Amino acid sequence: MNRPGPDPLTSSTFSQRAHEQLGKPFLRRAVPKATDHAYNALRDRFRDHDYDALREQGRRIRADAVEHLDEHLATLVAALERNGVSVHRAADDARAREIIRGIVRDAGGRRVVKVKSMASEEIGLNPALEADGVEVVETDLGEYVVQLDHDRPSHIIAPIIHKTRGEVRDSLSRVAGRELPDDAAALTGFARDTLREAFLTADVGISGANFGIAETGTICLVTNEGNGRMCTSLPRVHISLMGIERVLPRLEDLAVMLPLLTGAGTGQLITTYVSLLSGPRRPGEPDGPREMHVVLLDNGRSALRGGAYQDVLHCIRCGACQNVCPVYRQVGGHAYGWVYGGPIGAVLTPLFRGMDAGGELPHASTLCGACDDVCPVKIPIHDLLHGLRSDRVRGDAAPRAERVASSLWSLAWSNPWTYRASVTFARVGTRAAARVPSGLVRRVPGAARWLDGRDLPGGPRPGGRR
């Protein structure tokens, strides 16, 4: 990712990043609270529905879209062009940045307003535009604060799930040049006034795409703040950056996918704003952008087709898997080291960034399967995580210590006699360990990793009836 500073994914381990996040008392309170809230909202939303049947409908639509991606993309491109949209194909992140910089340059763009887009995070768009002297303003309130703080979003749909209101106030106060009150309404009021100015003066609006509807050549955007509509209708030029897999074959698919996305993401029946954008301003129309561009981003997506991980392309970026993940709940999104955190991030990161950079992340899961149960398009996330673990071993990318440990384990436990011997040894060892100084026990390989925060198994417990 093209951001100032070292790339966390390659310059640190999950353990190190998790350690840092676990040391933040606010995060430890806020993330469980916010994610529980989101999960409860999802449950309430689908309480009177057969969620599994809806998920299955969603899965089928997404599976068809991805299975016949070339065909649907061709239809989408043709329909978009019929609607007067310029379509660009970007094979990778560098090409996508180049295309967008070119469009902004050609439009004489000095100021860009943006709708929250994970794809734009993925390609590191903002620094690239800023290097050209373009002012970029994130207009989703959360993303705006992320930008002010030179931070990163830590949740797919709730980018500042890790920040306190006090921190938000400090950031906005810096922009205001005065101390703003510690009051949510006042803070959003200030942000609204500031951003409104940006909407009215920007030359280019950049958005992602929640879906691209092939049949009609329509980009669908969902937001709750109205900033999406502002960014895509006020500036002269609108650019939508869309992952190629986000295509839906038919308009009617939206009837299934839209409620699944909003219900799984926030528990809403529908978001406050849903924009269906089918081309620039037409002759005689009083408003809308003069130019509309769609940049279709591949960046490793088509390479996943036909392979063991094709199902990950069904993802609609709702964030529900993050909300139920017991690991994410403790460590938040930044611990995952790249753009996508949580279970889906632990799958996407090694696939997009490579095994060397992201190969550890599939282990940052207990394979509990909570993500599979909630995913609105039934991606078998924990199977994919397990598959990536196997791939890492097969590809000889697993650390040597792990390979050695596994070989020794396999050697000892593939035979009943050596197994019994090791069991006896372990039992005697555990009993003896309870009576010797813990410093000594910790020198047994691996023991310290268990004993950090835990007693030996089977020891006496206070107040126990054991």
Added chain:
Amino acid sequence: MPASTASTVTVFPTCLGDIAMPDVVGQTTRALAACGYAPRLARGVTCCGQPGYNSGFDADARRVAKASLAALDRTEGPIVVPAGSCASMMHLHWRELFRGSRHERAAIRVSQRVRELTTLLAERADRLATLGLAWPGTVAYHDSCHMLRELGISDAPRAVLGTVAGLTVVPTAVAPRCCGFGGTFSVRYPEVSVAMADATLDDARVAQVDAVISADPGCIMHLDARSGRRGDTPRVVHIATLLAEAGLR
């Protein structure tokens, strides 16, 4: 199932049962006997291979699981596993693990016989209920993730607990949530693993339960070891242990 073998069951002790919870294996056997089964402890078995399999070391896991598979294939009748995640490994994943190998047919044969302990006990809940079991107190039942989500078992352990007089099971968390054991995860990321145990134990503390009950030695070992370090009650015990404490002989 033919009547002649209907009551003979083979108990697979699991590696954690062997190492850390030998009591649970004995209690499992007694619980099965009290329900009218004729339990026999499996001989010559080792581990189900899950630690290696879940870490991506399929070949190593296959070698370990093969020993247990061969031993179990020499037995007949249900294979009872007092550990949800091992039961899931054997019932569901052995077929994948041995796919295409010469042990595939044996894996299919054996995996079909694998039963998680509480499902077998729950089938004889009427009988359990006549044993006069009593355990006055409030407990939380901690669902093992693989038992709940892969095997789909959630009613059976609660039905078993329902046969114990004086025992109240209270819900704790928003949703059944992983305790942070995760096999090798617990030593790969100890700090995160312990934080997850704390979340589970905090929920139990808020609910003011006397004990947390589970049917998976992995969760129990991890939660109990964390609870011990924190100096907390409640204890975390296996469902077979609870039955023993409730007076099952």
